[in-house]
Amino acid sequence: MEKQLSAKTFLETARNRVILDVRTPAEFLQGHIPEAKNFPLFSNEERKEVGTLYKQVSPEEAYLRGLELVGLKMRSFVEQAKVLAPQKKLAIHCWRGGKRSQSMAWLLANAGFDVVTLKGGYKAYRNYVLNEFEKNNYQIIVLGGRTGCAKTTILHELQKLGEQVIDLEGMAHHKGSAFGWIGEDVQPSTEHFENTLLFELQKLDQNKRIWVENESRGIGKIFIPNGFWKKMKSASLINIERPLEERVQHLVDTYTQESKEDLLIAFQKIKKRIGGQNLKMAEAALSDNDYSQAAKIALGYYDKTYQYNLEKNNSPQIFNISYHDKNSKEIAEELISFCKQKNI
Known part of the structure; x- marks a missing residue:
């Protein structure tokens, strides 16, 4: 039986x-x-x-x-x-x-x-x-930064260095912006995203820090479960800053291999936010294969949005760290050292 x-x-x-x-x-x-x-x-x-x-x-x-x-x-x-x-x-x-x-x-x-x-x-x-998300006390560190800071790449480098990482965007098959769906597989349901998130969390040591990327609660069409979202909002935030040129280059490296038509669709989705004139300039830049200029136009909007959300952020600890001329592995190494110094 x-x-x-x-x-x-x-x-x-x-x-x-x-x-x-x-x-x-x-x-x-x-x-x-x-x-x-x-x-x-x-x-x-x-x-x-x-x-x-x-x-x-x-x-x-x-x-x-x-x-x-x-x-x-x-x-x-x-x-x-x-x-x-x-x-x-x-x-x-x-x-x-x-x-x-x-x-x-x-x-x-x-x-x-x-x-x-x-x-x-x-x-x-x-x-x-759903009950597990509510009751578990995860030792979360949120990695934030403006669009183009290569946060996901840095998270992967942290993982290679032995840190515990949850890649929310990877699980969601979405990079979190109007452009986030480009080059990704079809998104799972929110239900299955929650199942996968708990499955990955249960592989980790709950007494050690777990890195996640700073996200809105909605990632594309899926939503971070409320229990886990509340713990993200009450966790320490490390906000990294990188020069505009480096962020533009990261976006160019990420999106030039993707469909230009998809990029145009994404720009059209944020037309009301960037304005009709900027949309025309972005379309012209893409037509001329000037991906750097198109990226700068997008960042003009996303930087303002990120700054507004950062000022409204109620995390108990917010650390702002600037990096110049450092690759993702070097930044990951310095972040680990920083956490050890601050005992977080």
């Missing part, structure tokens, strides 16, 4: 098991436990059919149709499970820990698999995720 586990215990146990999410592909796409495999009991269309029968005819008729659909696939389920989990150790869940996960667990347990299930299903897991 399979064992039903709480979300916390299920995740701990699943480190040595293969997680099978038996919800539909559509449900899985909306959000899932990181590293889980989609192993749908029903296809999207089949689940819709069974659900319609349940509501419009009767639960019994829906159950019988479900048996009919699944019966044809039982052998295939066992064979696929053997490929995915050669050690035959599985952790299975559905949406609420109901019939779908129970049915799959029964089948695979009878086929010789060691199976545990998630009590309350994915819904319970989601509650666990």
